[in-house]
Amino acid sequence: MTTALPTPPDVIRCAYAELVVTDLQASKWFYTELLGLVVTHETEDTLYLRAFEEYLHHSLVVRQGPVAALAKFAYRVRTPGDLDLAEEYYRALDVPVRRVPAGTTRGIGEAVQVVDPLGFPVEFFHEAEHVERFTQRYDVHGAGAISRLDHFNVVTPDVPAARAYYEGLGFKVSEDIEDERGTVYAAWMYRKPTVHDVALTGGDGPRMHHIAFATHERSQILHLCDHLGAVRRSDQIERGPGRHGVSNAFYLYLLDPDGHRIEIYTHDYYTGDPDNPVITWDVHDNQRRDWWGNPVVPSWYANASTVLDLDGNPRAVVERTDDREADVTIGADGFSYTRKDDEAVGFKVGHQV
Numbered sequence: 001m002t003t004a005l006p007t008p009p010d011v012i013r014c015a016y017a018e019l020v021v022t023d024l025q026a027s028k029w030f031y032t033e034l035l036g037l038v039v040t041h042e043t044e045d046t047l048y049l050r051a052f053e054e055y056l057h058h059s060l061v062v063r064q065g066p067v068a069a070l071a072k073f074a075y076r077v078r079t080p081g082d083l084d085l086a087e088e089y090y091r092a093l094d095v096p097v098r099r100v101p102a103g104t105t106r107g108i109g110e111a112v113q114v115v116d117p118l119g120f121p122v123e124f125f126h127e128a129e130h131v132e133r134f135t136q137r138y139d140v141h142g143a144g145a146i147s148r149l150d151h152f153n154v155v156t157p158d159v160p161a162a163r164a165y166y167e168g169l170g171f172k173v174s175e176d177i178e179d180e181r182g183t184v185y186a187a188w189m190y191r192k193p194t195v196h197d198v199a200l201t202g203g204d205g206p207r208m209h210h211i212a213f214a215t216h217e218r219s220q221i222l223h224l225c226d227h228l229g230a231v232r233r234s235d236q237i238e239r240g241p242g243r244h245g246v247s248n249a250f251y252l253y254l255l256d257p258d259g260h261r262i263e264i265y266t267h268d269y270y271t272g273d274p275d276n277p278v279i280t281w282d283v284h285d286n287q288r289r290d291w292w293g294n295p296v297v298p299s300w301y302a303n304a305s306t307v308l309d310l311d312g313n314p315r316a317v318v319e320r321t322d323d324r325e326a327d328v329t330i331g332a333d334g335f336s337y338t339r340k341d342d343e344a345v346g347f348k349v350g351h352q353v
């Protein structure tokens with residue numbers, strides 16, 4: 001008989017990520033000059049950054065280090081008391097747990113740091129320093145203005161197991177991708193009333209697939225592309241711009257100087273009612289990941305960032321044993337159906353590759 005877990009902490013939303021980069025100045029250009037994130041604080045080796053609608057100290061920490069990696073994902077919990085619940089919950093899960101004092105991370109109060117059952121370094125906090133909210137500081141917004149952090153995307157070998165773990169934390173599924181045999185390739189899960197705070201991507205993990213910032217308008221995403229073209233750094237555009245099938249958001253994937261994937265994503269849709277319906281996509285539907293049926297570049301399936309443990313050591317990855325999406329759609333997308341039973345037309349990109 002399995003012992004019931006204690007009450008989980010009340011997670012409000014994804015709140016910040018800490019990335020390790022190998023060249024802080026190169027990363028500073030990318031995150032401030034290109035993306036326009038606001039520098040809340042800067043030290044010799046660390047940047048604390050926030051987007052325009054954010055009033056907590058930061059939503060992204062970029063720290064110089066020897067190995068490019070994700071140092072942690074952080075979720076905000078509703079009350080200080082939720083830290084006790086987090087500590088008890090993760091000790092019951094028998095994973096590494098640390099309670100750290102306020103200020104361990106500049107601008108963040110007392111926190112509970114864990115290596116979650118999926119192998120990711122995760123922090124839970126409530127208290128954080130308030131700073132100026134630039135919502136209407138149009139005098140400093142660039143044409144590519146970014147409003148806030150929207151979600152994390154994690155690569156994990158067993159999506160159903162990861163889904164069950166996050167459901168234990170009170171997350172709900174908004175959309176997922178499956179096949180006719182019931183293999184689950186990806187799932188999107190939320191606490192805040194949008195499509196996701198975390199997405200589960202089936203693959204060798206734990207690895208970070210991307211972190212995403214939201215922006216209000218497609219024109220802001222298009223400006224980021226034009227800006228990269230103007231400075232001859234269009235190779236930092238990995239995928240898009242385009243319209244997602246899942247989430248319906250207009251999207252762009254960029255690679256920072258270390259190859260960390262950053263998505264810029266217009267707002268998706270409201271999921272806050274208790275009977276929000278789940279959308280399940282067929283992995284062979286060519287419009288699931290790009291509504292216009294454009295191919296997903298192979299690197300988007302293959303590449304992801306190393307994650308660290310609580311002592312800063314890179315974690316080994318576990319291979320996915322279920323079918324891999326890039327295989328079942330026969331290489332990059334474009335080799336899936338547009339209309340399910342329409343044999344006459346064949347694949348959108350034909351047999352070009």
Ligand SMILES: O=S(=O)(O)c1ccc(O)c(O)c1
Nearest residue numbers: 153244245246247288289290
């Ligand atoms: O490519 S998908 O349409 O499946 C997609 C949907 C939402 C996301 O945030 C994402 O990264 C990818």
Ligand SMILES: [Fe+2]
Nearest residue numbers: 151153212263
């Ligand atoms: Fe995303």
